[in-house]
Amino acid sequence: MKKYVSLALCSMQNTLAYRLSFILNFVANFIGLIAMYCLWQAIYTGRAELSGFTWGQMQSYLLITFFVNSMLSYYSESSITNKIIDGSVMMDLLRPIQFQKARLAESLGSCVLEGLLSCLLIGLAAVFTLGIQLPNDAATLLLFLFSMASSILVKFGIVYLSALLCFWTTSGFGIYWARTSITNLLSGALVPLAFFPSWLQSTAMLLPFQGIVNTPVTIGLGMTEGIEALRLIGIQWVWIVLLWLLGKWMWSGAVRQITIHGG
Amino acid sequence: MSLIETKGLRKVFRQAVKEPGLAGAVKHLFTQRYRDKSAVEGIDLTIEEGETVAYVGPNGAGKSTTIKMLSGVLVPSGGEIRVDGLVPHKQRMENAQRIGAVFGQRTQLWWDIPVRESLGLLRDIYQVPPETFKRNMDAFTELLGMEDFLHLSARKLSLGQRMRADLAAALLHDPKIVYLDEPTIGLDVAVKHRIRDFIKEMNRNKGTTMLLTTHDLGDIEDLCERLIIIDQGRIIYDGKLREVKDAFARERTIHMQLSSPIPEAESLFRDLPDVRVVRPAEDQGASSLSVRFDRFRCTASDIVKRLMNRGEVVDFRIDEPSIEEIIRRVYEGQLDSESLLLAGRGSA
Amino acid sequence: MTIKNSPRRILYLYWRLYSQQLKAMMEYSADFYIMIGAAALTQITGFLFLWVVFSRIPDIQGWGLWEIAFMYAAIYVSEGFGSLFFEGTWRMLRLVNLGELDRYLVRPVPIVLQIFCTGIGMNGLGNIVIGGAIIAMSLSPIDIVWNLQTIFMALLMFASAMTIRVAINLAANCSAFWIRSSGNAFPIMIHNLGEFAKYPITIFSMGLQLLISIVVPFAFVSFFPAAALFGREPWSWWGWLSPLVAAYFVGLALLILRIGLRRYESAGN
Numbered sequence: 090m091k092k093y094v095s096l097a098l099c100s101m102q103n104t105l106a107y108r109l110s111f112i113l114n115f116v117a118n119f120i121g122l123i124a125m126y127c128l129w130q131a132i133y134t135g136r137a138e139l140s141g142f143t144w145g146q147m148q149s150y151l152l153i154t155f156f157v158n159s160m161l162s163y164y165s166e167s168s169i170t171n172k173i174i175d176g177s178v179m180m181d182l183l184r185p186i187q188f189q190k191a192r193l194a195e196s197l198g199s200c201v202l203e204g205l206l207s208c209l210l211i212g213l214a215a216v217f218t219l220g221i222q223l224p225n226d227a228a229t230l231l232l233f234l235f236s237m238a239s240s241i242l243v244k245f246g247i248v249y250l251s252a253l254l255c256f257w258t259t260s261g262f263g264i265y266w267a268r269t270s271i272t273n274l275l276s277g278a279l280v281p282l283a284f285f286p287s288w289l290q291s292t293a294m295l296l297p298f299q300g301i302v303n304t305p306v307t308i309g310l311g312m313t314e315g316i317e318a319l320r321l322i323g324i325q326w327v328w329i330v331l332l333w334l335l336g337k338w339m340w341s342g343a344v345r346q347i348t349i350h351g352g
Numbered sequence: 353m354s355l356i357e358t359k360g361l362r363k364v365f366r367q368a369v370k371e372p373g374l375a376g377a378v379k380h381l382f383t384q385r386y387r388d389k390s391a392v393e394g395i396d397l398t399i400e401e402g403e404t405v406a407y408v409g410p411n412g413a414g415k416s417t418t419i420k421m422l423s424g425v426l427v428p429s430g431g432e433i434r435v436d437g438l439v440p441h442k443q444r445m446e447n448a449q450r451i452g453a454v455f456g457q458r459t460q461l462w463w464d465i466p467v468r469e470s471l472g473l474l475r476d477i478y479q480v481p482p483e484t485f486k487r488n489m490d491a492f493t494e495l496l497g498m499e500d501f502l503h504l505s506a507r508k509l510s511l512g513q514r515m516r517a518d519l520a521a522a523l524l525h526d527p528k529i530v531y532l533d534e535p536t537i538g539l540d541v542a543v544k545h546r547i548r549d550f551i552k553e554m555n556r557n558k559g560t561t562m563l564l565t566t567h568d569l570g571d572i573e574d575l576c577e578r579l580i581i582i583d584q585g586r587i588i589y590d591g592k593l594r595e596v597k598d599a600f601a602r603e604r605t606i607h608m609q610l611s612s613p614i615p616e617a618e619s620l621f622r623d624l625p626d627v628r629v630v631r632p633a634e635d636q637g638a639s640s641l642s643v644r645f646d647r648f649r650c651t652a653s654d655i656v657k658r659l660m661n662r663g664e665v666v667d668f669r670i671d672e673p674s675i676e677e678i679i680r681r682v683y684e685g686q687l688d689s690e691s692l693l694l695a696g697r698g699s700a
Numbered sequence: 701m702t703i704k705n706s707p708r709r710i711l712y713l714y715w716r717l718y719s720q721q722l723k724a725m726m727e728y729s730a731d732f733y734i735m736i737g738a739a740a741l742t743q744i745t746g747f748l749f750l751w752v753v754f755s756r757i758p759d760i761q762g763w764g765l766w767e768i769a770f771m772y773a774a775i776y777v778s779e780g781f782g783s784l785f786f787e788g789t790w791r792m793l794r795l796v797n798l799g800e801l802d803r804y805l806v807r808p809v810p811i812v813l814q815i816f817c818t819g820i821g822m823n824g825l826g827n828i829v830i831g832g833a834i835i836a837m838s839l840s841p842i843d844i845v846w847n848l849q850t851i852f853m854a855l856l857m858f859a860s861a862m863t864i865r866v867a868i869n870l871a872a873n874c875s876a877f878w879i880r881s882s883g884n885a886f887p888i889m890i891h892n893l894g895e896f897a898k899y900p901i902t903i904f905s906m907g908l909q910l911l912i913s914i915v916v917p918f919a920f921v922s923f924f925p926a927a928a929l930f931g932r933e934p935w936s937w938w939g940w941l942s943p944l945v946a947a948y949f950v951g952l953a954l955l956i957l958r959i960g961l962r963r964y965e966s967a968g969n
C-alpha cells in the first residue's frame with residue numbers, strides 16, 4: 090500500500106513540475122465551458138425550463154460537468170498512454186508493483202491537484218454567474234460527494250481500458266479522441282441525458298459512461314433522491330468492479346503483446 | 353576576400369531564471385527574469401577556399417554555436433559574418449544552396465523512407481542537375497560503400513551507415529563549403545577511416561572547404577592542416593597543426609628500465625630546471641623510472657648520462673606528447689591561453 | 701547558381717515532401733484508420749449534440765439547426781484541412797525543442813513550406829468528409845440564392861477561411877520559441893477559441909465577439925461566411941472582408957515566425 094501512496098505523491102510532484110502546461114490545459118478546457126455557458130444562456134432566453142432543467146440547474150450542471158471532466162484530464166490520461174507508446178512500460182515490469190494499481194495511484198495523485206484547480210476556477214465562475222446550486226440537506230450532499238468520488242473510479246476504468254489499446258497501435262491520439270467523444274456523448278457531459286430521445290437515453294443507462302457525469306449531476310441537482318440515488322451509486326460500483334476486472338484481463342493479453350514486440 | 357570571414361562574432365543565449373514553487377511559477381507567467389549566457393564571445397575567423405580546418409574545444413566551448421551561425425541556423429547576437437560574400441541568416445536560402453552540413457547525431461534524412469528516396473528528394477530540393485546527381489550518386493555509393501543500405505529507411509540504419517548516408521546527403525549538390533559537426537562520433541575504426549578518406553577525397557578533387565568540429569584527435573591529425581582551439585567562446589589558438597606541436601611538444605619523457613633501483617634519483621637532477629622524476633605507481637621502488645624534461649633546457653643524453661653513473665640502464669624509450677595530450681591539457685586548463693596565443697601568433 | 705522559388709517550384713516541392721510523408725505514414729496503417737475514425741466520431745457526436753438540443757427548441761436567437769450546423773461543420777472542415785495538408789504546424793514544438801529545425805534551416809527551401817510538410821494528420825480526412833457532408837446537408841433546407849456572385853463569394857470565403865485557420869495554427873504553435881516547457885498546451889488553448897465560432901457570435905459578450913473576429917479571427921472561418929451566404933443582416937457584407945483578414949493573419953503569423961526564428965537556440969544549449 091505504502092508504495093502506491095508514494096507513487097501518488099510522486100505524480101503530484103510531477104504535475105507541479107509541469108504546472109504551466111497543466112494550467113494552460115485547464116484554461117483551454119475552461120474556454121469550452123464558457124462557450125457552452127453562453128450557448129445555453131441563449132437557449133434559455135425566454136424559456137423557464139427545458140427537459141426538466143431550469144436555467145439555474147443547467148448552470149450547476151455545466152459546472153459539475155466541468156469538474157468531473159477535469160478529473161483524470163488529458164494530462165493524466167496521456168501519461169498512461171505515453172508509458173505504453175514510448176515503451177517505458179518495460180521499466181514498470183521490472184518493479185514489484187502492479188501496473189493497474191500503480192496507474193490508479195498516479196491518476197488519483199494528480200486528481201488532487203486537478204480537483205483543487207477546477208474548484209478554484211468553478212469558484213470564480215460561480216461568483217460571476219451566481220449560478221451554482223448545491224444540495225442543502227446533509228444526506229444528499231454526502232451522497233453527491235460520494236457519487237463524485239465514485240465517478241472518478243468509473244472514469245479510470247474506462248480510461249485505463251482505452252489506454253491499454255495503445256499496445257496495438259503506435260500513437261495514442263486517435264484512441265484518446267475516440268474515447269473522449271464517446272464518453273462525452275454517453276456520459277451526459279455534452280448534453281444531459283434527459284435531453285436524449287428515450288431510446289438513446291435507455292441505451293446510455295445500460296452503459297458504464299453514465300456513471301461518470303449523469304449520476305453525480307442528477308444526485309447533486311436533487312433530481313434523483315433516496316433509494317433511487319443509492320441504486321445509481323450501486324450501479325457505479327458494479328461498473329467499477331467490472332471495469333477493473335476487465336482491465337486485469339486485458340493487461341494479461343497486452344503483456345503477451347510486449348513479449349512479442351520485444352522478440 | 354576570403355571564403356569565410358567573421359569579425360567579433362558573438363552569440364548570447366537567454367536563460368530564464370525561475371523562482372521555486374507554485375508562487376514562483378505563477379510569477380514567472382507575468383514577469384520573466386533572464387540571465388545572459390554567452391556561448392561565443394567575439395570570434396574572428398578567416399578561412400580560405402579549399403582549406404580543411406579543425407575546430408576543437410571542450411564541451412560547451414561554443415563550437416557548435418559557431419558552426420550553426422555560419423550555416424545560417426542561428427542568428428548572431430553581434431559581430432559580422434560573411435560566407436562566400438553572403439550573410440547566412442539574412443540570405444539563408446542562397447547560403448543554404450552553397451553549403452552542406454552534417455550535424456553529428458542528428459540526421460538530414462527522412463526517418464521512414466529509403467535512403468535512395470531521401471537522396472532523390474534532396475536532389476529536387478537543391479535542384480541538382482541530373483548528370484551531376486548521377487555522377488555523385490555513383491561516386492558516393494562506391495566511396496562510402498552505400499550499396500548495401502540504399503534501399504533501407506534511415507530508421508533501420510546502423511549509426512555508421514547513417515553517418516555515411518548523411519555525408520552523401522550533405523555533399524550531393526557539390527557545396528563549396530561543408531560543415532561537419534562531430535562526423536565520426538561513436539563510430540568504429542573501419543567506418544571512421546572510410547569517412548576520413550571520403551572527406552579527404554572531396555577536399556582534394558573538388559576543392560571543397562571543410563570545417564569540422566570533433567573530439568576525435570585522429571580526425572584532426574588525419575584531415576586537417578589547420579587547427580583552431582576554442583574555449584569559453586573565444587579562440588585561444590589558431591595556426592598550423594605542425595606548429596602547435598613544435599611549440600608545445602617541448603616536453604619529453606624518458607622511460608627507463610634499470611637493473612636495480614636507484615634510491616633518491618631526484619637528487620641527481622637538482623641543478624637542472626624543469627626536470628621531474630615519475631615512478632610508475634604500481635612499481636614502487638622497483639626498477640623502472642621515468643623522467644620528464646624540457647628539451648630546450650636540457651638534453652636527453654645529459655639525463656641518461658647522470659643515471660648511468662649510478663646504475664645500469666637496461667633499456668630506454670623517449671616519448672613526445674601527442675596533439676591529443678596538448679589539447680587535453682588545454683581543456684584541463686593546464687596551458688594558459690596567453691602562452692597558446694603567443695605560440696599561435698609566433699607561428700603565423 | 702541562383703535558386704528561383706517560383707510558385708510552380710514551391711508547389712512541386714510541397715507535393716514531393718508531402719507524398720514522401722504519405723508513403724512513410726502508410727507503414728502505420730492501424731493508426732491511419734483510427735485517426736480518421738476518431739475524428740469522424742468526434743464530429744458526429746458534436747452534431748448529435750446540436751440535433752438533440754434542436755429537437756427541444758425551434759431556434760437559437762433566430763438561427764435554425766442547419767444554419768448552426770453549417771458554422772459548426774465549417775470549423776471542423778477548416779480544422780481537418782489544417783491537419784490533412786498542414787499538420788506540420790502542430791509539430792513545431794518538437795522541431796524547436798529537439799533542434800530539428802536545424803536541418804530545415806540549412807536547406808534552400810522556405811522554412812514555412814518545410815514546417816507544413818513535417819507531418820500529415822489523417823484525422824483531417826475524417827473531419828473533412830463528415831464536415832463536408834454536414835455542410836452539404838445543411839445547404840438544402842436553407843434558402844440561398846445561387847448565382848455567379850454567391851458562387852464567387854463562397855469560393856473566396858472558403859479559400860480565406862482555410863488560410864485563416866492554417867495561419868492561426870502556425871502563429872499559435874510559434875509559441876514553442878518562447879515557452880518550451882509547456883507541451884502543446886498554448887496552441888491547444890488558442891485552437892479551443894474556435895469553440896466560440898461554432899455558434900452565432902451574437903450569443904457572446906462584445907469582448908468575446910471582438911476576440912474571435914479580430915484578435916484570433918475564427919469568426920471569419922465560420923460565422924461571417926455563413927451569415928454572408930445566408931444573407932443574414934447586418935453581417936452579410938462582412939464576408940467580403942475574409943480575404944483581407946486572411947492576408948492580415950498570414951502576415952502576422954509569418955512575422956511571429958520570423959521573430960521566433962531569431963530566438964531559435966537549436967538544441968543542447
